[in-house]
Amino acid sequence: MTSMSREQQVSKVFVQVADSLIDDFDLIEFLEELCAHCVDLLDVSAGGILLANEKDLLHTIAASDQTTHLLELFAIQHDQGPCLDCYRTRSARCNIDLHDPAATASWPVFAEQARRSGFRMSHVFPLRLRDRAVGAMNLFHSRQQSLSPEDASLAQALADVATIAILQQRDLGQEQLEKTQLQRALSSRIVIEQAKGILAERWNVTPDAAYEALRSYARAHQLRISDCARHIIDQTLDTDRIPRT
Incomplete structure (x- = not known):
């Protein structure tokens, strides 16, 4: 290409x-x-x-x-x-x-x-x-x-x-909404880091590899990375369904 x-x-x-x-x-x-x-x-x-x-x-x-x-x-x-x-x-x-x-x-x-x-x-x-x-x-x-x-x-x-x-x-123009959006973004990052850590420990792989697997799965299923991460944390997503990269 x-x-x-x-x-x-x-x-x-x-x-x-x-x-x-x-x-x-x-x-x-x-x-x-x-x-x-x-x-x-x-x-x-x-x-x-x-x-x-x-x-x-x-x-x-x-x-x-x-x-x-x-x-x-x-x-x-x-x-x-x-x-x-x-x-x-x-x-x-x-x-x-x-x-x-x-x-x-x-x-x-x-x-x-x-x-x-x-x-x-x-x-x-x-x-x-x-x-x-x-x-x-x-x-x-x-x-x-x-x-x-x-x-x-x-x-x-x-x-x-x-x-x-x-x-x-x-x-x-809405200052309070700005703060809410910023906090939501930061919270999403924290959730992703937690899910990445779960996958890395469960699979015995590097955090980088765990993140790539999580991102690839989210893309393949047209989901937000943060939503996939939350499903992993609350155990509503079976991590065996995520292909390892």
């Missing part, structure tokens, strides 16, 4: 977000795909999206892969890290050298974990609506490679697309 050009990938992302505004779509699935698009379009090694809850604490909502080291790296930013700074200032920051003590002085634990995970550079972009932010997107390079101004602009556009999908543009 011929791979899509950069322009085709960008078009696909915007078509998907347009669909999200009119259809009952799977938000987690969309954001996972958006992170994967960031990796391909921007030539980065990994990426993830974090949302703030009602207490302004950041939690992972989507990542380009489900490896433990990457998810732990995002989880650290609950307390410190470039995403937390980005969320608070509502400003992007690119080309952070994770081996530069001066650049990482504000978050030493995060920087050390990032280096141990094999990452060299970090870039963060706010998920913002008008004059406030609802979260942040974090991208990583495993080598010393900078984002060009053009790529940084595209990254911010993708972060803005994620914000639109999360908040549903037709309802943006």
Whole structure:
């Protein structure tokens, strides 16, 4: 199969977000795909999206892969890290050298974990609506490679697309509804992580493999990943029916 050009990938992302505004779509699935698009379009090694809850604490909502080291790296930013700074200032920051003590002085634990995970550079972009932010997107390079101004602009556009999908543009004027939508998204992520853990332990496989099996089953049956996850947790879905990948 011929791979899509950069322009085709960008078009696909915007078509998907347009669909999200009119259809009952799977938000987690969309954001996972958006992170994967960031990796391909921007030539980065990994990426993830974090949302703030009602207490302004950041939690992972989507990542380009489900490896433990990457998810732990995002989880650290609950307390410190470039995403937390980005969320608070509502400003992007690119080309952070994770081996530069001066650049990482504000978050030493995060920087050390990032280096141990094999990452060299970090870039963060706010998920913002008008004059406030609802979260942040974090991208990583495993080598010393900078984002060009053009790529940084595209990254911010993708972060803005994620914000639109999360908040549903037709309802943006209602602050309480925004908070409800954000909390629902975070709750769905928690449910998915629980179900992923159940499958990984039951099958003795990696969390990444468990997640791929769960996502494939949901797609095949035209279900939301979060709904499948809830059925696994409340034991209304026989996990033997889920093909292992």
